Amino acid sequence: MTSALNHQQLSNGNKLLSLLxxxxxxxxxxxxxKATSTHYPNxxxxxxxxxxxxxKDVVKTPTPKKADTITRPPTHILPSNxxxxxxxxxxxxxLLPFLTNEFSETAEHIKPKSEIAIQFYAGLKLAMQDASxxxxxxxxxxxxxxxxxxxxxxxxxxxxxxxxxIIIGPYRKRNASLIAQMALKKGKVMISPFSEIKxxxxxxxxxxxxxxxxxxxxxxxxxxxxxxxxxxxxxxxIKRKNGADNRAVTSLQDAYKSxxxxxxxxxxxxxESDLGFDDLDLKEMLTLKPNTIFxxxxxxxxxxxxxxxxxxxxxRAPEESPTIIGMPQxxxxxxxxxQKLNDLHxxxxxxxxxxxxxxxxxxxxxxxxxYGTLPEKNAYKGFDLGNFLxxxxxxxxxxxxxxxxxxxxxxxxxxxxxxNNPSDNLDNQPVIFKNDYVKMLKLVDYQLQE
Numbered sequence: 001m002t003s004a005l006n007h008q009q010l011s012n013g014n015k016l017l018s019l020l021x022x023x024x025x026x027x028x029x030x031x032x033x034k035a036t037s038t039h040y041p042n043x044x045x046x047x048x049x050x051x052x053x054x055x056k057d058v059v060k061t062p063t064p065k066k067a068d069t070i071t072r073p074p075t076h077i078l079p080s081n082x083x084x085x086x087x088x089x090x091x092x093x094x095l096l097p098f099l100t101n102e103f104s105e106t107a108e109h110i111k112p113k114s115e116i117a118i119q120f121y122a123g124l125k126l127a128m129q130d131a132s133x134x135x136x137x138x139x140x141x142x143x144x145x146x147x148x149x150x151x152x153x154x155x156x157x158x159x160x161x162x163x164x165x166i167i168i169g170p171y172r173k174r175n176a177s178l179i180a181q182m183a184l185k186k187g188k189v190m191i192s193p194f195s196e197i198k199x200x201x202x203x204x205x206x207x208x209x210x211x212x213x214x215x216x217x218x219x220x221x222x223x224x225x226x227x228x229x230x231x232x233x234x235x236x237x238i239k240r241k242n243g244a245d246n247r248a249v250t251s252l253q254d255a256y257k258s259x260x261x262x263x264x265x266x267x268x269x270x271x272e273s274d275l276g277f278d279d280l281d282l283k284e285m286l287t288l289k290p291n292t293i294f295x296x297x298x299x300x301x302x303x304x305x306x307x308x309x310x311x312x313x314x315x316r317a318p319e320e321s322p323t324i325i326g327m328p329q330x331x332x333x334x335x336x337x338x339q340k341l342n343d344l345h346x347x348x349x350x351x352x353x354x355x356x357x358x359x360x361x362x363x364x365x366x367x368x369x370x371y372g373t374l375p376e377k378n379a380y381k382g383f384d385l386g387n388f389l390x391x392x393x394x395x396x397x398x399x400x401x402x403x404x405x406x407x408x409x410x411x412x413x414x415x416x417x418x419x420n421n422p423s424d425n426l427d428n429q430p431v432i433f434k435n436d437y438v439k440m441l442k443l444v445d446y447q448l449q450e
Contacts, residue, residue: 036141036142036143037139037140037141037142037160038128038139038140038141038142039089039137039138039139039140040089040128040129040131040136040137040138040139040140041131041133041136041137082187082188082189082205082206082207082401083396083401084165084166084189084392084393084396084397084401085165086397088137089137089138089139090136090137090138090139090165090166090393091138091139091141091160091163091164091165091166092138092139092140092141092164092165092166092167092168092389093141093143093160093161093164093166093167093168094121094124094140094141094142094143094168094169095143095145095152095155095161095167095168095169095170095175095179096116096117096120096121096142096143096144096145096169096170096171097113097114097116097117097144097145097146097147097170097171097172098114098117098118098121098142098144098146099111099113099114099117099144099146099147100144100146101144101146102114102146113147113171115376115378116171116194116378117171119375119376119377119378119379119382120193120378120379120381120382120385121142121382122367122370122371122375122379122382123367123375123378123379123380123381123382123383123384123386124168124382124383124385124386125382125386126363126366126367126370126383126386127382127383127384127385127386127387127389127390128140128386130386130387130390131390134390134394136390136393136394138389138393141160141164143155143158143160143161145169145170145171145172145175147171147172149172149174149175149178152170152175152178152179153178155179156178156179156182161179162186164188165188165189166188166189166190166191166389166392167179167183167188167189167190167191168190168191168193168385168389169191169192169193169194170194170195171194171195172194172195173195173196175195176192176194176195176197177195177197177198177201180192180197180201180202180208181201181202181203181204183204183206183208184202184203184204184205184206184207184208184431185203185204185205185206186204186206187204187205187206188206189206189207189208189209189392189401190206190207190208190209191208191209191210191211191385191389192208192209192210192211192212193211193212193381193385194212195212196210196212196214196215196216197210197432199418199419199431199432202431202432203431204431207401207430207431207432207433208431208432208433209392209403209415209432209433210432210433210434210435211385211388211411211413211435212435213351213352213435213437213438214434215247215248215251215299216251216254216255217351217434217435217436217438218327218328218349218351218438219248219251219252219254219255219297220251220255220436221349221436221438221440222252222255222295222325222349222440223252223255223256223258223259224259225325225347225349225440226293227259227260231293231323232259232260233260233263234288234289234290234291234292234293235266235292235293235294235295235325236266236267236268236285236288236292236293236294236295237249237252237265237266237267237268237294237295237297238267238268238270238294238295238296238308239267239268239269239270239297240269240270240271240272240298240304241269241270241271241272242272244272244298244300244301245297245298248297248299248327249265249267249297252265252295252297253265266285268280268282268285270308272301272304275303275304275307276307277307277308277311280311282311282312282315283315286315286316286317286320286322287320291320291321291322291323292320292322292323293322293323293324293325294312294322294323294324294325295325296308296309296324296325296326296327297327298326298327299327299329300329302333302334302335302336305326305330305333305336306335306336306337309324309336309337309340309341309344310337310340312324312344313340313343313344321345322344322345323344323345323346323347324341324344324345324346324347325346325347325348325349326341326346326347326348327348327349328348328349328350328351330348331348331350331448338443338446341443342443342444342445342446345442345443346442346443347440347441347442347443348440348441348443348448349438349439349440349441350438350439350441351411351435351437351438351439352377352380352381352410352411353410353439353441353448353450354377354380354409354410355409355410359409360380360409363375363380363383363409367379377410380408380409380410380411381410381411383408383409383410384408384409384410384411385408385411387406387408388404388406388408388413391404391406392404403415403433411435411437412437413435413437414435414436414437415433415434415435415436416433416434416436417430417432417433418430418431418432418433418434419431
């Protein structure tokens, strides 16, 4: 169970984690010429002698391809020159915006992008300490991109990046796309945990593993949910006339056509300049049986979301019980009317939710003991990616390359292959693996539940 009102982790205000890691990186990283390098295994993890329980790989189920990709059963096999070495430690390079060039010991606050990078690295570092238990030797390099495209361009000649077998990051979409293109051309593996990578921009013999859930991922998950629950013919999309929702609606349209090409997508356009929506009549749409499902693909504008939810709430008849499907960002909005959202059976798709179990509590304890502060969401994300990295290396120590599905504390991984133009990929192999795992959380008794 996840609280709708308390989706983010609390912090004790202790900046020890940020201070220690920033000083460490600042003293060790000299721009694009140097990198902090650590070899794993490097001794036992913080708890005394407990061997972590290995996670079971989820059996991979082939997923139908989108219309803009080449249709063929996935082989899970990548070109032969993409290999994880078995005769030496695997070289991994982490590229994130630590912003060491802007760090000041007297500053009261760490910059947001730097905080994201620090938390992610701190969680990843704990996972890397478990590598010794899995017999996975890793040479790990940490490099500051400084949130700069120019710096990222320079990093393509950095020895740690050139020699890496696997590259993680960068953060910004433009920077990540640049590194993805380089990785493919050089036959490397690139993991993108923060940015969407467009398949049509890629060519070469390497591969990209995108764990980031893009807008298309969410829209496809919504359509899949409606197919599974029988609501595929009962939903209505409400979009704003100002074009703010066009990208999401186009994505929904594409997913809907693939699932149900005979039916038109039902769309209502509303004028956001009139938040009273006095001229909006929903009576006809509310009569759909067994109940109407309103999709509101608004990622921003809390005032609009609050107003359109209120309009749906007051327009329903006593016998009508509509459902609302919102967007992941809604949980970050303040002062939403949870009474109305609860009564309207609101569903929120999310690619990341903390599993409240013994493993999560153990991680939080380890994190606090290591850094003197509680983990934030990107620390969980880093820890999960670290465990995925270990599984990826273990799976591919010998033979052809494949990508495992795994379950994390915060992010689960379930990949769909996408193919590129055969002229760019003569072996017709998957050029990118995208994590398509999204949970549809239901608001019940003011709690988001899986």
